[in-house]
Amino acid sequence: MMQSDGTMMQSGSTMMQSDGTMMQSVDKMMQSDGTMMQSDGTMMQSDSTMMQSDGKMMQSDGTMLQSDGTMMQIDGTMRQSGSTMMQNDGTMMQSDGTMMQSGRTMMQSDGTMKKNDSTMMQCGSTMIQNNKAVQ
Structure with missing residues (x-):
């Protein structure tokens, strides 16, 4: 009509x-x-992408893309556009296997922990600060 x-x-x-x-x-x-x-x-x-009124974008696999570019997956894991993954405990996992914790401590794939003040902690409790070993 x-x-x-x-x-x-x-x-x-x-x-x-x-x-x-x-x-x-x-x-x-x-x-x-x-x-x-x-x-x-x-x-x-x-393409089955769903944009919600709050600016979040939901894809057909249940992944939610937020307005800041962060992607929330079904299991609660958050992935950013640079393949950084934010886990539920606040740990950030990068695509190269490096883990960044909320206190700016970086856990590398070899077990070495690096803090933002250039302090490096190894599994054997040897601390290296500015290229000097400290026991």
Whole structure:
């Protein structure tokens, strides 16, 4: 059914407007670029990426991309765009196997711990500070 304002109403309560926007009876709006807007402000794109009204983006695998570029995975692990992974305890795991803890202590893959003041702690409790071994 074509209405006088150019809006098109179909028998399934789907409404096609003159700008290419389609309104369905379940309050989903299909725009001409293939983006679907739901009544709660969630935006669904054609690649199954979902943009929520708070700026978080949910992908079809359950990964949530937040507005700051951080990715939240189903298990609660957070991954940033540089392949840095934030774990539930605040530890950050980087793609090279280096672990950064919340106190700015860096755990390297060989078991060496490095603090932000250049202090290096090894498993044998030998501390190296500015290239000098301290027992």
